[in-house]
Amino acid sequence: MAADEFGRSLPMGVGINLLVDEIEPMAMFCRDVLGATLIYSDEDFAAVQLLGSVFMLHADHSYRANPMAGVLAGLETRGAGLEIRLYGADPDRAEALARQHDHIVLSGAVDKPHGLRECHLVGPCGYIFVPSVRIGG
Template sequence: MAAMEAFCRDVLGADIIYADEDFAAIELLGSVFMLHADHSYLDNAMTGTIAGAETRGAGVELRLYGANPDAVEAAAREHGHIVLAGAIDKPHGLRESYVVGPDGYIFVPSAPLAG
């Protein structure tokens, strides 16, 4: 949980509302997210879906509309995270980058192109 908390704070620029080894509440881009450690799911319906998973977030893409893709990319590189794709202008009118978080989730910060 500490690695994800640090990633959210240092790379995504989230405000940490509360965090311990089991749970964190963060505020990012006007929304509050609640993150739970795997071991907090021992008696939860999700237990069967995460059992034996090597990479928790494999295949999950979290799009962060309104996050600065250049700043997130720079922070990710500074903190040693994998940048799958650097910030680039896309034909659909957004500037995006792709960054891998500590649990394998892909974060895609994006912002509208000027004009």
């Protein structure tokens, strides 16, 4: 699908675009650990479907002419202070898959007082993903 056609196909709502140094490691993390479906992926861009939502990955080099290019200069950690919460994603399964694929598990799956079972996983480039499910269904 051409880029302009893909853009016009996106539903109304909130979109997330993660800027990454390389597409493939993050795309594989999304697929192999989080259970996402890759809609499209190349060295510049990927579209990912997860839990009924579509989000995008853009490689840093594809943002050279973008207003965000200056934000990327000298960046050590991506998404500082941001948690990407994945409601309805099994934290026990995601934790096991993250460990299997040698990703960092900040905190293993645990029941929290706010009624969710969740874990904190570090994806490529340092983004934090928090798969969670309701305790007791």
